[in-house]
Amino acid sequence: MKFIKCESCHHFNPIKSEYQIFCDACGKKISNNFKAWQQKHPNKTLEDYKTIIGVDKSKSKKPKKKLSPKQFLQRLTLGFLFFVLLFLGNKYSVKAFQFFHELAYPVSELLDKDWNRQYFSKKQVSFESPYLLTEDKTDLLLADEVKAMIVKMNNYNYNENPLFNILMTTVEYNESIGSVNLKGASNGSISQAMEKVNGTDLYFSDTDTFVNQYPALIKKGNFTSDGNTIYFKSITCVKNNLQMVYLMAVWIGENEDYEQLTDRLIDSFDVR
Incomplete structure (x- = not known):
């Protein structure tokens, strides 16, 4: 599963549809949603979007020492x-x-x-x-x-x-x-x-x-x-x-x- 991160609340939204425009958590518009991205890349598909823009939630955070x-x-x-x-x-x-x-x-x-x-x-x-x-x-x-x-x-x-x-x-x-x-x-x-x-x-x-x-x-x-x-x-x-x-x-x-x-x-x- 690939995710797109909301810039407003930092929630990771699973990329499920080409019509996914708003964040599941805060309801604000995801600036780099598929439709907006496709306007700049008209020949690209949703699968291309997932590959290029989507992130793996489990790998998106850098390993770090747990803070007290x-x-x-x-x-x-x-x-x-x-x-x-x-x-x-x-x-x-x-x-x-x-x-x-x-x-x-x-x-x-x-x-x-x-x-x-x-x-x-x-x-x-x-x-x-x-x-x-x-x-x-x-x-x-x-x-x-x-x-x-x-x-x-x-x-x-x-x-x-x-x-x-x-x-x-x-x-x-x-x-x-x-x-x-x-x-x-x-x-x-x-x-x-x-x-x-x-x-x-x-x-x-x-x-x-x-x-x-x-x-x-x-x-x-x-x-x-x-x-x-x-x-x-x-x-x-x-x-x-x-x-x-x-x-x-x-x-x-x-x-x-x-x-x-x-x-x-x-x-x-x-x-x-």
């Missing part, structure tokens, strides 16, 4: 972070990593407690959290043209739980970029993160909202990777066209406590 939950979330979180910083399509690399530590207290006990409000960016950004986010000093080797676009950038995270992570990034861009693409940054961050962990079968929903008077987008969904279901929820807010704040939580496996914690975290998010 700690390493997995580390790589996934960095995937979200990097695209937010470079959503215009530039390349980057990582110089250093941090490793996760075991969480000391059960999450369920935190849901009934009062949380402290944490402030960032001279108290212009804040939210309530039971976990303290600290500034991430990871050195990103950015291209000169990317650095020229960024006036100021700060990254914060909580990474002491092997199954749950919180990330926040604040970026102020140079006027030369025009304005920040809110939906583009939010959507692209997921694709970039999934690529880093060979994710497939992406499902998510978007909710347009405002944080005070500033436009924002809440994204919630899940995908699969290495036999795990990965859940995430994020909010992206754009202030005055050139300042962006991105807050995201991600966890491995279905967990009602993590979901409630994240809902409360994002509900308390404030930008002034």
